[in-house]
Amino acid sequence: MTKIFKGNILFTPTPEKFTIIPHGHILVSEGKVKAVYQKLPEEYRNLEIIDYQDKLIIPGMNDLHCHASQYKHMGMAMDRELIPWLENYTFPEEAKFQDIKYAEKIYQRFIKEIWKQGTTRIVVFATVHKESTMKLLDMFIQSGLGAYVGKVNMDNNCPDYICETLEDSLKDTEEIIIKYGDKSSLVKPIITPRFAPSCSKKLLKGLGDLGKKHGIPVQSHLSENRKEVQWVKELFPDADSYGDVYKQYGLFGDTPTLMAHCSLSSEEEMTLMRENNVLAVHCPASNLNVGSGMMPIRKFINRGIKLGLGSDLSGGHTPSLMKTMVYAIQTSKIFWVNSEKQMDFLTNSEAFFIATKGGGSFFGKVGSFEEGYDFDALIIDDGELNYLDYTLEERLERFIYVGDDRHILHRYVRGSLIKEPVL
Ligand code: GUN
Ligand code: FE
Incomplete structure (x- = not known):
């Protein structure tokens, strides 16, 4: 045609x-x-x-980082920073996705919302639950939108009610990959360790191996919040940086990789991202809401690191990539002012490029x-x-x-x- x-x-x-x-x-x-x-x-x-x-x-707009399972919490619970925010609000909400009927209800609304906002491709976190993750994959296939959908993996440092065993986490992930790897050319699974602190070393290694075995991309969180970065240092004292933890387990560019936030990435970590072709997802609204600080996006541009934008619902409150562009431009101006205008702010065309062709590159020739x-x-x-x-x-x-x-x-x-x- x-x-x-x-x-x-x-x-x-x-x-x-x-x-x-x-x-x-x-x-x-x-x-x-x-x-x-x-x-x-x-x-x-x-x-x-x-x-x-x-x-x-x-x-169309490409949202490279979003938690479909946090949609009910969009626009609320903004009074805690990352770790207490996860423990008090987010984990209890995600636990409800054990019930597939609840998952279906929230995911229906979520997909309609992002469709409405002009997001045509998206990369999402679901929850640890296999059945409701498969439901989300089916619903995206039905919608006609493009998506990578990740079953979240977490077997460490998390409450019992949402914690997986190592064995189940790997088995369920592989089952989804086998079932959905080739089912649709627009909707696919993605390996999704929640973040380094919530995964045992064996789980990180197992996920890295699965990614390479099946050629599946990877997404996670990286250097978002000060306490989180400090915690990762304590948990993984041998790693050169937070990013190096993922690298050591084959989850940092061994297959196409997205890392959300990168607000506090060191020079060394940025170099590792560049060398491994890891795409950094800027989530400015979420960084403001969860009080994490802000990614200095110009530094990433100057280093030639690939970039995309993420709504990061529900750390982020807006599903609109247009409004996310505005936050990206506005927050870049704070760096501009505070650097005595040495660090240029984002222009409109740069922000638009990141939301379209930059982020779109994760899906192929898109954007x-x-x-x-x-x-x-x-x-x-x-x-x-x-x-x-x-x-x-x-x-x-x-x-x-x-x-x-x-x-x-x-x-x-x-x-x-x-x-x-x-x-
Ligand atoms: N780090 C680990 N889990 C999460 C999450 O759900 N949201 C955000 N913003 N950061 C995280
Ligand atoms: Fe996130």
Whole structure:
């Protein structure tokens, strides 16, 4: 199937600037972008044209770190820092996912929410529970959105009611990998040690081995909070850094790897990330809410570390990657001011690049309208915001800062229009 999408096209092949094609055309074949044209070549005139007129066409949003199981707590419980926050609020909530009916109820709402917000691909943590994790995988497959779904692994330093045995943790993880590894090209499992403190060394080693055996990517948390970093030093005195703990067990770039937060990463840890091609997921809203401090994103950019953005619900309170971009820009300005303007703040195009092509790289060729990329797109109907002589770049900036889901008319994943999921 080959089609033409027509409208005002904006995307970021590079972080430096937007590529903007007013009233342009995107040629899409079998779900992939073939070419983008200002003027449609004569030979394509007879193809079906989906004409979005004066609306904006932008790449879909890629949320690289989010806890689907914490959706009920979105926008609450912000009065503790990480470890007590986990113990008092998060672990008791996640324990409820033992009940598959409860899981289904929350996951239904969660998937509808992220669909609404224009997230077309996402990487999520579920819980330790095998059945409800498989339910989430099935629900994502049904939704048409793209996702990596992780069964959380934790067998150490956690309350009994949510703690796994080493054997069950590895067995359940492998069962999910075997069942879902090749079931869908859009929805896949991901190895998910919760974070180093909640995993025994044997579990970390077993997960690293599983990742390599089945070629499965890895996600976890890294250097988020001061007490957590100190705790990791005490638990793993032989490691050169927190990241080195994961590295020692084959969970740091041995297969494609995401690490969320990295707020307190040392120079050494950043070098290790760069060397191992580990992608750092910036979660600015969550870092503010859980009081963890903030990732100095410019340092990561300067070192050439791959970057994506994460909503990190429910440490984060907003599922919107647009609002996450705004937090990323705003918090980068604090580093800019505090460094006497030595550390440049994030520009709009840089933030947009990270949310689209940067994060999208984890899913393959995703997040841009260059040739060969999956056509993942949002159609933005910003008429209400666009009542005077705004340029296209200004319209996009206003949609990101003051727009919301009401301005998202349509969502596409790999060329297919994705309607509100019926789950
Ligand atoms: N570190 C370990 N678990 C979590 C979690 O659920 N949320 C956040 N923000 N950090 C974590
Ligand atoms: Fe998280």
